Amino acid sequence: MTADSDRSSSDAPAVLESLTSSRLSWPTVLLAVLVLVTLGALVVGGSTSTTAFGPYNPSWDGASNFQSALDDDPEVEASLIQDTSRYDDLEAADTVAFVIAPEETYDDESAATVARFVEAGGTLVVLENFEPQGNALLEDVGASARVDGQLIRDDEYYFRGPTMPIATGVENHTLTADVEQLTLNYASAVEPGTATTLVTTSDFAYRVDEPDEELDDDKELERLPVATIESVENGRVVVIGDPSITTNAMRDEPDNAAFLTALAREGNTTVVDVSHSDGIPPLTAATLVLRSSLLLQALLGFGGIGLIALLSSGRLTREQLPVGRRRRSVQAAEESTPTLSDAERAELLRERHPDWDDERIERMITVFNQRDSKGEKHERD
Template sequence: MRSPFDLDYPQLLLAALVVITLLAGGVAASTSTAGFGAYNPQWDGAADLREVAVTEGADSRVVTDTAEYDATAPNGSVAVVLSPDESYDPDEAARIRTFVENGGTVVVADDFGGNGNALLADLGADARINGDPLRDERHYYRSPNFPVANNVSNHTLTADVGALTLNHGSAVAPNGATVLVRTSEFAYVDANRNEEIDDNETLASSPVATSESVGEGRVVVVGDPSLFINAMLDRAGNRAFVGNLFGSADTVMLDYSHSEQVPPLIGVLIAIQRSAVLQIVLGTAGVLGIALWARWPTVDSVLPTLDDSEVSTDSPFLTADDIAAAVRERHPEWDDKRVQHVTEGIMSRRFHSQNDD
């Protein structure tokens, strides 16, 4: 008798291709290639940011809806907004402001887009991101476009931070906020973006990170979202700074509500986590499915009983009606549909057995 696992080479090859395709699809559905993406493991992604949060003992959570701010206890929570692609509407910004005023911390990191500054204004913060690139031709990593900001203030958020390494970052205008880190005095704002210092551009030490109180909470502004990507977290000062931001937090929310869309599979999982109704429906369906599978009679469980009867299913003259009659005799409690299902299974096995012989 031919086993269902006795596959020839073409069938094995097809099965292998199917498995590989499913695995590739699963990886594609659960990862991202978007810059700053929380599920992008490449150099420009921010997958490592979640790992830093976990290492610091915090619960890492990707947020795709600002309603999550209402459901999260502000005290002991840190939210990170990286270069938002879209502006927050008044209701969304109000949720985040309430979160901050009640004791939460919000980190806004942006460089050349205006959405970060718009959010800062809505939050009631004073600091603003300049929006022009910073360069430093004396203190840099790889090129002057990667300034090493080595003027570090004494603050709990800068403990063990020797410097912050930027990646095409921008200056931050404190406007009364506490300056955490500044560039060296050899840096300049490249207003015309020609990568040269011109007569109207001045060498000066510029702030790149600030902190300020808003209500009972705090807003931290960083002039470079790239400081948080995987490649830049390899720089010791950057990782220490992020570790300090997350160090006292119970919950870290990575706010992607106005940035790249999360991968499809992750989006489904997040939706399930947020919805108690979906959890109940899926849980009930799973229990019912397992129960049905456990109780559903298989052809293999029926055949030994039939083989012991006076009716031989191996007879070449035995018809489907004969087999059905034998099944009914052994299991009078079964309905016609189940008898037909088992009969068809027996006929199929007889066919394969005769062909193998």
């Protein structure tokens, strides 16, 4: 046989594989893309949330940036609380807990757990503007401050409109050392009770019931408190009349991030209480449960080891098959491969290798036929 024939013979398996795979390549690629897109959508949908103020909501009204900043802060250890029973496991005197616009009212048992946390020396930060759940929790823990539930407008000092007032009255306190103002969005005033005021609006703020209401003779311009702090038993309670300062749209406006950071660093541990909100997506919730359970981690680890061992066992079993059995397996696979006619092979070779001349194509077909005839001879033997 000539050198060209030898080269053709050595090329034959690769060419045959190329011809077979080329017929399936596009459907396979499209299927793979579809699977990847579907899996990607499931992962994104299962790991993100659309709940306002949610720690895993990446939209403008979510608090994912706030949560990420806590997670990345080297001075605090951050986590989420999905069940108020976890408060009992915290070292209260060294912990700050954020409750951001809860969607449900804390029942007696849950509220009592939070109250014990404050009594033991914990710092509770409640951010609320209009809903009653925040005030109910403040009453349950023994705080005197309340959110009044009316919208603040300021026609002189505002960000993008009068309903986004800039709170310029910053009192001297360790929590406001790096704060010159807070930029608010649909905020409500805080009635301080016996609490100390940390931040107020300008002197030109006034209360309204509807966003489009304007100043008239029935309304009074006044400096309104928007953040307070007070001692309760051995702990402290901070009340902020605007949960939106934690959102992705507002956190980076002056000086919201600085204020939130100062609050978080009041302890070495910071928790965000989402027990009465719907802001935890399924995959994230499962991950948090796994992290909190050593038993589940152990079961998952042993399960993974068992699966690897099972797969390895199957591989070893195949590798240890007698030569005759392996040969029959290969033969069975070859028998299942459809045989092409000379004309079909020639057509495929011309499509795949348009630069080949007729003589080379005929040589390749001869090589294929020789391989087929050898296979038939082995079968007869």
